[in-house]
Amino acid sequence: MRIACLNNNNEIINTIEVKDMNSIPDYIGVDSNNNPIHKNEISNFVEIPDVIQPDPNNTYVWLDEKGSLQTQYMAELAPKSALKVNNYGQPNLPIDILITISNGTINQNTEQEILENLQKKKLQELKSYVASLLSLTDYIVTKISEAQSVNDTQLLQSLQIKYATQIQQRKQIRTWNDKMKQTINNSTTIEQLNAIVIEYQGI
Secondary structure, X not given: OEEEEEOOOOOEEEEEEOOOHHHOOOEEEEOXXXXXXXXXXXXEEEEEOOOOOOOOOOOEEEEOOOOOEEEEOOHHHOOOOOEEOOOOOOXXXXXXXXXXXXXXXXXXXXXXXXXXXXXXXXXXXXXXXXXXXXXXXXHHHHHHHHHHHOOOHHHHXXXXXXXXXXXXXXXXXXXXXHHHHHXXXXXXXXXXXXXXXXXXXXX
8 A cells, every 4th residue: 555654734755655554664765865754753644545536626735845736635645734725616617717826825716706717718718719710711801901902992892792791701700709708798607607608600
């Protein structure tokens, strides 16, 4: 079995393989100065499961010495300073939506802040989606712009007639885009926002 050796702050000093809890050796490793660590210096020994399944309802986060975000799903293996993340009953939310890191400190976002973060993410998703739709006919805009730049009214009229259907479709996509933005911004709950599907089906 694999066990974690923890100090007073519940920080993992070392992990070792043992037959059982009764067979822990007197020395469990060395410290940063290469001095041996006696098991009496360890505050607690915790068995580490072969697989630790992510648990959105029991997520603990902290910053290590380098300022990197660390995550643990077992309270026994998380430092005492770790923050237990509140997902407000939304198990599928990514960690960067639930917390904010500022000046080396992790802060739990409020439900309103989480909603605003999700709205920003949804709006960015909408922007990328609309851009991909419009990209199919961007060449038409380029042609029309070139005709306008040289003041070629005859060519301009010809292009507007030739691509009338595509030009109308682009206007419809932009109209739909504006309505979707409003719907996203008007969402007052995470559930409402999650129910919004970004898929253009014409107007």
